[in-house]
Amino acid sequence: MDSHATAIEPADVHESHEHPAYLRHHFETPEQQKEASAFGMWLFLLTEIMFFGGLFAAYLIYRNWYYPAFVAGSNTLKISLGTVNTGVLIGSSFTMAMGVWCAEMRKKSGLVLCLLLTMALGLVFLGVKYFEYKEKFELHHVPGADFSIEKFIHPDDPAKNPPLGPDMAAKTQVYFSLYFAMTGMHALHMIIGISILVFLVVRARQGAYINGYVQPIEYFGLYWHFVDIVWIFLFPLLYLINRHPGR
Amino acid sequence: MTYLLIFGALLVGTALTVGAAFVDLGHFNPVVAILIACIKAVLVILFFMHVFYSSRLMKLTVAAGFFTFLVLITMTLSDYLSRAWGLW
Numbered sequence: 001m002d003s004h005a006t007a008i009e010p011a012d013v014h015e016s017h018e019h020p021a022y023l024r025h026h027f028e029t030p031e032q033q034k035e036a037s038a039f040g041m042w043l044f045l046l047t048e049i050m051f052f053g054g055l056f057a058a059y060l061i062y063r064n065w066y067y068p069a070f071v072a073g074s075n076t077l078k079i080s081l082g083t084v085n086t087g088v089l090i091g092s093s094f095t096m097a098m099g100v101w102c103a104e105m106r107k108k109s110g111l112v113l114c115l116l117l118t119m120a121l122g123l124v125f126l127g128v129k130y131f132e133y134k135e136k137f138e139l140h141h142v143p144g145a146d147f148s149i150e151k152f153i154h155p156d157d158p159a160k161n162p163p164l165g166p167d168m169a170a171k172t173q174v175y176f177s178l179y180f181a182m183t184g185m186h187a188l189h190m191i192i193g194i195s196i197l198v199f200l201v202v203r204a205r206q207g208a209y210i211n212g213y214v215q216p217i218e219y220f221g222l223y224w225h226f227v228d229i230v231w232i233f234l235f236p237l238l239y240l241i242n243r244h245p246g247r
Numbered sequence: 248m249t250y251l252l253i254f255g256a257l258l259v260g261t262a263l264t265v266g267a268a269f270v271d272l273g274h275f276n277p278v279v280a281i282l283i284a285c286i287k288a289v290l291v292i293l294f295f296m297h298v299f300y301s302s303r304l305m306k307l308t309v310a311a312g313f314f315t316f317l318v319l320i321t322m323t324l325s326d327y328l329s330r331a332w333g334l335w
Contacts, residue, residue, distance in 0.1 A: 038305060046312040053316045057323045079265060086261050094254040097295045101250070218297075225295045229288045235261075236280035240268040244276070 022213040034215065041219040045226050048189075052230050055182050059237060062178065066171035068164055072152050073175030074241035075161055076141060078132070082239040085128050086231065092121035093228040100221045103204075103214040111217070112204050118224065119197045122190055129187055136176070143177045160245075179238055186234060189227045196220055253294045260287045 020030055027033040063070045099114030140148035152169035155161040164172075200220060203209065209217050264283045272279060293299040298309055 035302060039308060042305060042308045049312050049316050053319045057320055061327060083261065083265050087258060090257045093291060093295055094250060097250050222296050225291050229291055232287050233284050236264050236284055240280055243268040244271040
């Protein structure tokens with residue numbers, strides 16, 4: 001008899017309050033969600049800073065202990081390649097920042113182009129790194145059984161690269177260990193970044209990031225800029241030890 | 248726009264770093280190189296990563312990161328420097 005006992009069509013509960021689709025319900029406003037997720041991303045970047053910081057601290061100590069070995073090791077690297085790589089990475093940071101701007105301005109083609117350019121520049125960086133590593137293998141500069149200190153004890157150009165005693169020459173292995181550890185870790189971060197970029201490009205082409213939800217692009221941008229900053233510090237520390245003529 | 252200016256500044260900084268490496272500044276060579284690298288990093292953080300335009304919480308978080316990194320370096324160094332092993 002009670003007419004209220006009839007089944008009611010369940011109304012869409014989201015009619016009761018207006019909010020964008022991407023708002024998770026444990027946040028009150030999209031702005032709060034944005035702030036919280038940015039905070040979380042920065043905390044992750046802080047852990048990454050401490051991760052690379054450990055390697056930098058090790059570099060600092062060993063460079064002070066074995067300075068001549070570090071000079072000799074650093075002079076085997078090509079400044080031209082390092083500078084090109086630095087320019088390439090800074091360029092990729094610029095294209096990434098432009099990508100974030102395109103996402104905020106809701107330009108889909110611009111966003112996809114910027115993401116693709118960032119990926120391309122990242123791949124160029126890795127390509128140059130590959131050639132640098134290949135040369136290191138050929139010159140017996142890779143720490144381990146194949147490492148050779150011969151060229152450090154009897155250098156080809158003693159005027160430019162003074163010969164080291166055998167005990168200090170043996171310490172060049174420490175320099176190259178740090179070189180491979182730091183640039184290798186950095187390259188691993190680049191590879192992870194490029195993989196995520198592939199996913200972002202696919203989603204961006206489907207129109208995912210131009211409707212107000214730019215957070216993934218923005219936070220990936222933060223990660224990419226962080227990787228760039230690590231290289232900005234790696235470059236002078238590894239490539240530019242005591243390079244002036246007449247030393 | 249601003250991004251282009253910062254990009255240009257970063258490239259200039261890179262050129263400066265390489266150029267300064269070929270000048271004999273004695274003990275100040277690595278100091279100058281690190282200083283220029285720090286300025287470049289600050290530019291990237293403030294403008295490419297939008298921290299300049301962010302809330303106080305973000306700025307505080309980034310500053311906390313720097314502080315922790317400085318603690319890592321200075322505490323480690325003070326440990327090594329205070330040892331009398333003869334290496335320093």
